[in-house]
Amino acid sequence: MSKLASKGEATREAILDVAIELAREVGLSALTIGALAERASMSKSGLFAHFGAKEALQLAVLRAAQARFDDAVIREAFKAPRGLARLRELFQRWLAWAAVQPKPGGCLMLAAASEFDDRPGEVRDFLASQQLAWLAGLARTVTFAIEAGELPADCDVEQFAFEIFGLILSTHHHVRLLSDPAFIQRAESGLSRLISAPPRRSA
Template sequence: MRRSAEAAQLTRDRIVATGVTKASSDGLHALTIGSLAETLGMSKAGVVGPFGSRAGLQSAVLTKAADMFVAAVVAPSMKAEPGLPRLRVLIDLWCGYLDGSPFPNGCFITAASCELDGRPGELRNLLLSTVTRWRTFLREQIVIARTAGDITATLDADDLVTTLTGIAMSADQEIQLLADATAAARARRLMLAAITR
């Protein structure tokens, strides 16, 4: 029984990993059971089974992409000292993640935001929750740094969240669309300037 549960989990993980790659290239709404089944050499029933529906699969794919960002950027940043040291590490990891994106189309969440912002539904709600959690975390780190006196008290935390996010989204476009090899370094420099001015 345990072996079959492990095999089922491995199959689920394989489906989700392939789904993340396909959705990064084609979009979440273009992710279909049929296309995944063909890519994986599985039956449609075998692909949809672990998720219950196409919507369940799409949610699992979006969740996995967000988890990958957390594992690469958020979790390791928490090892740094709170305040400006952590913000510097966070920015470095964030820009490095954009530059060496594990997704064919760059930042998955940025692409999903462009795709889903005008499409009401559960998938958009999940994305909204994901983005809100990230922005809340980023704001908390800014407030901690400001409270510690590491950054200027007059800098508004919400303004900085918007500024840093905007720089990251611009860098993602410059890296992916414009093939600008200097984009990540520029984004890092601009982000650091924004929090230390």
């Protein structure tokens, strides 16, 4: 990569950092080239050269947020041994990403999913595919725990992943909206109960 290309990529990443923070504060639907130009102290034309129209900016911000999530949660959690240790590490890191972080808005992707769940278009399609991928990743982690002999062979993998994701969504709601001081204990209790009595496939 040339120095010029490298500098351009670094500039784009710095802009995306600002855009992610702004989207957390005002919502992804309110993220515009104009609002970002004001926050980043850049010209609209300069930002348009990087991202184009509003929807392209929103998609770029979601992809950047996803990449940061992958680095902080998925890749770190997958360093743990396969089995329940990895499942618990993934759950804890996901909670920290979605709920514990002090930044306004919590998890941008979860907030954006609520904003765009009934708005057809590329942003909604991206969010849906991204969260289906999250569920698939959770299901793989549960499968590894079954293969390690730490969950029963007839465990319903998809139902288990659904319920873990439900705990994460509920925790995000409890801490961000309800200011529940016991959210960590409630979430950990929910996971422990799920592990001790996992859903089973019907015969």
